[in-house]
Amino acid sequence: MSQTYTIPDTLANWPWKRKINQHYEEVKMESASWARSFHAFSPQAQDAFDRCDFKRLRTGCDLMNLFFVIDEHSDLSSVADAETQAQIIMNALMNPEKPRPHGEWVGGEVARQYWELAIKTATPKSQRRFVAAFDDYMNAVVQQAKDRTHSTIRDIDSYMEVRRKTIGAWPSFALLELDMDLPEDFMDHPVMHELHVLSISMICLGNVSDIAPLPSDIVSWNLEQSRGDDTHNIVRIVMNQLDTDINGAMAWVEMYHKELEVKFMDIFTKSQEWNKSMNKDISRYVEGLGNWVRANDQWSFESKRYFGDRGLEIMSKRTVSMMPKRNDVLNGTQLDIGPVIVDGSIL
Template structure:
C-alpha cells in the first residue's frame, strides 16, 4: 500500500551514531572464494575501460568497489570464462544503476536498448554505451546458457527495469512505501533474479520450468533476495542518507516511518528481518521435493548458489570500500544533505 505525503521527514534521526546488527554472526553459511580472482579482476578493469569507456576519476570508484570480488564469492565454482561474464554483468549493473539514479542516462532508453540487445545480441546494433556493455556480456552469456535460463534472464530484466521506472514515478509523485509494498518492489529493483539466472549459467545447468515455478523454490529465492537486499540497505544507509537519497529507497527509513521507531530501533528491526530470512531459507530447503536424480543434482547446485549469494554478498559488503563498514559495527552518521528525489 502506498501513501502520499507532503513532508518526507522520518522519525527522529538526531543521534550521531548507530550500531549495525550483527549480520555476520547471524549468518552461519560459509564463504568460499573462486580461484580465478586475479585474472578476472584484471580483465574486469580492462572491460570497464574498453567497453564501459570509464576514465579517471569515475573508474577509480568502480575499481575500488571491486564488483569482481562480489562475483568471486557468489560464484565460487565458476570456471574462468563464466566468472568473467558474471563479473562483467555485475560491473554493468552497478554502473547502469548509478547512471540511471543520477540522471546521466534516461532509464527508459536504457530499458529499450538493453532488452533489444538481450533479444538479439548479435544482430541488434547500437551506439549507446549501455547497449554496447550489454552486447559484450550477453553475447558471451548466450554461448553456453540454456534456453530456459536465457528466457528467465530476459524476463527478469523486464521486471528490473519496470521496478526502477515505478520507483522513479512514485518518488516524483511523493509516494512513500509501507514495509510490504517496499519489499515487493525491492525484490525486482535489486536485480537479484538476474543474479540467480547467473547461478545456472555459471554452473552450466538449465532448470526445468516445474522446478523454477515450484512454491518452495520460489520461497528460497525470496528469502535470498530479501536478505541480500536488506543487508545492502542496512550497510548502505549511512552513505545514502548523507547523499540526499530519497528516504523511501531503503528499508531502514521505511521501517522508521511505518513502525514509529528511531534509527537504532529500525536498524535492530531490519537485522531481525535478515535473521528471519535465513530461517525461512533453512526451513524451505528442508521441504524441497524430489524431481529425480539428475534434476535433483541441478537443484542442489542452484540452492547452494543461493546460499553463496547470502553469505558471499554479506562478506563482500563488509570488505567493500563502497560501504566503509567499521569492524566494530559502530557507525558515525555522515553529514546529511537535504532529500532530493532522484539525487
C-alpha cells in the same frame, strides 16, 4: 559529534561461509578492463567504481559491472530517461549480435557485449529465464524513478515487493544455472519460489549488495542518505512507518531478517530430502541461493564502496558514524553520475 548507529550482524549464524573463486584475480582484471573501456563515468567516479572490487567469474563480474552502470545512471534519471534506458537495455539483450546505434546511451553497448559473451556458455533455458528476469528488473528500476520523482515513500510491504526486483537478484540467480538445464517444473515449484523470495529478501535487507554484489539496504543507507537519495531503502521506510530512529530501524531489520532466516533454513532442510531423488544440478542451485546471501554480506565490507578502507574493521565492530550531507546536496546542485570515494575517517 556525529550520530552513531549499529549495523546488525544478520548472518552471525548463517551456515554458508565465505568462499572465493581461485581464478578471481585474473578474471577481476579482465572484467575491470572491459568495464573501463566504455568510459561510462568521469575519471573520479571510475576510480570509486574500480574500488567496488567485484568477486565472480567473468560472466558474474561483467554482470555486476553492468548492474552498476545501470544503477548509477538511473539513480539520477528522470522517469522518461529511465524508461528509455530500460528499452535500450532490453533491446540489446534480445539482439546481442546487432550493433548499437551511434550516439546511444552507453548502457546499451555494455549490455550487448555482456550478453554476447555470456550466451556462449549459457543453456537456452537459462538464457530465457535471464532475459525475462532482467526485464522485470528494468521495469522495477523505472518504478523506482517514478517513486523518486514523486517523492514517494512506500510502506514496508509495498517497498519490499518493488525492492526484491530492483536489487537485481532474480537475474543474478540465473548465473547459478548458466551451465544447467533445469526443468521448468522445478523452477516453477512453490518451494523454489519461496526459497527465491526469502533469499532475495535477506539480500535486500542485509549487509550488501548488493552481490548487489547488489547494494543491500542496511549497508548502503548511510551513503544514500548523504546523497539525499534514501527513500528507496528499508531503513528510511521503517523509520517513516514506525516513527523510529536509525537504531530502531536497524533493530527492526535484524528481527525481520531472523524470521526470514528461520523460514529459509526450514524449507532448505526439507528441500534436501526432496532433492535426493533429483539430479546434482538442483542441489547445486539451491546451495547457490544460500551462498548468494553470504557473498553479498562479504562484498559489502570487503569492497570500498560503503566504508572506504575501514570495511573489515566495521564488519567486526559494527558501529558506524552517520555521514554528513554532501555539499552538492545541501546546495541543491546536480550530482555527478557514478559512485563516490568514501572517506573512512568520517565513519
